[in-house]
Amino acid sequence: MIAPEPAPEPTIVSVTPPRRAALPIVVDSPHSGTRYPADFDAALQGLALRQAEDTWVHELYASAPEHGATLIAAEFPRAYIDPNRSLHDIDEELLSQPWPGVVSPSRKTELGAGLVWRLMAGQPLYRRSLSVEEVQRRIDTCWRPYHAALQDALDAAAQWPQRWHLNVHSMPDNSRSRLGLPDAPLADVVLGDLDGTTADETTVALIEDSLRHSGYSVARNDPFKGVEIIRASGQPARGWHALQIEVRRPLYMDEQLQKHAGFDRLQRALDEMLQALALHVRSRLAG
Numbered sequence: 001m002i003a004p005e006p007a008p009e010p011t012i013v014s015v016t017p018p019r020r021a022a023l024p025i026v027v028d029s030p031h032s033g034t035r036y037p038a039d040f041d042a043a044l045q046g047l048a049l050r051q052a053e054d055t056w057v058h059e060l061y062a063s064a065p066e067h068g069a070t071l072i073a074a075e076f077p078r079a080y081i082d083p084n085r086s087l088h089d090i091d092e093e094l095l096s097q098p099w100p101g102v103v104s105p106s107r108k109t110e111l112g113a114g115l116v117w118r119l120m121a122g123q124p125l126y127r128r129s130l131s132v133e134e135v136q137r138r139i140d141t142c143w144r145p146y147h148a149a150l151q152d153a154l155d156a157a158a159q160w161p162q163r164w165h166l167n168v169h170s171m172p173d174n175s176r177s178r179l180g181l182p183d184a185p186l187a188d189v190v191l192g193d194l195d196g197t198t199a200d201e202t203t204v205a206l207i208e209d210s211l212r213h214s215g216y217s218v219a220r221n222d223p224f225k226g227v228e229i230i231r232a233s234g235q236p237a238r239g240w241h242a243l244q245i246e247v248r249r250p251l252y253m254d255e256q257l258q259k260h261a262g263f264d265r266l267q268r269a270l271d272e273m274l275q276a277l278a279l280h281v282r283s284r285l286a287g
Contacts, residue, residue, distance in 0.1 A: 017065060028167055095135070171246040171248055190223070192224045198235075203241045
């Protein structure tokens, strides 16, 4: 009897290399994963559990490799473990025992959305505490592989005199209230560069102008400035430019997380933006 082939290991991170002459551009989508691990054991189900997803964002940027960029996307959901958090961003309220390492909670942790989320839109994500071993396993099986793939791409891009990194996300219309901020209109797109510290003005302005030319309103650092990923990769003094891009979810999908007619329009606008960035990168490298 022929033994059955073992089941393939689930994909944790997808990496799509450039499909044309490579440029030092990396696009990463850390929150668009929809493969929920069997050991999640969440109290919430269905759409209530999926509120944290940047659903379809990796597809919005699917043309990035056609412009010489490397595209990286997480396959696991951010509520399971968030790649855009520091390993020290531990929520001790969630744990059944003290964390054995450094604990340095951020404002996100106070909101229940640290490295491993405790709350989802104010609702408890679990009916129990998590063990240290569970969190460490999520770090080893998801967080570390994602960051290894991202770092490999960034290191490859660093072989050029400069590199560009877009960290891409989506945001709900109630983002400000979720962040505990006063209500105010939300732009269609928010560009975050940690208040001008992770990318040069030329790069930010180019992306801003491209999106506005496509008919979208754009804000900078309000209400999203960027978090751990661009903090680590953006060093404009070294020629390393990193920018977080948030797009409003209603622009491209409905409340059931299904694409609507706006998806194609936004995807075209982002493709034009990537084309403009690629032209800019080529000119900078040639100069």
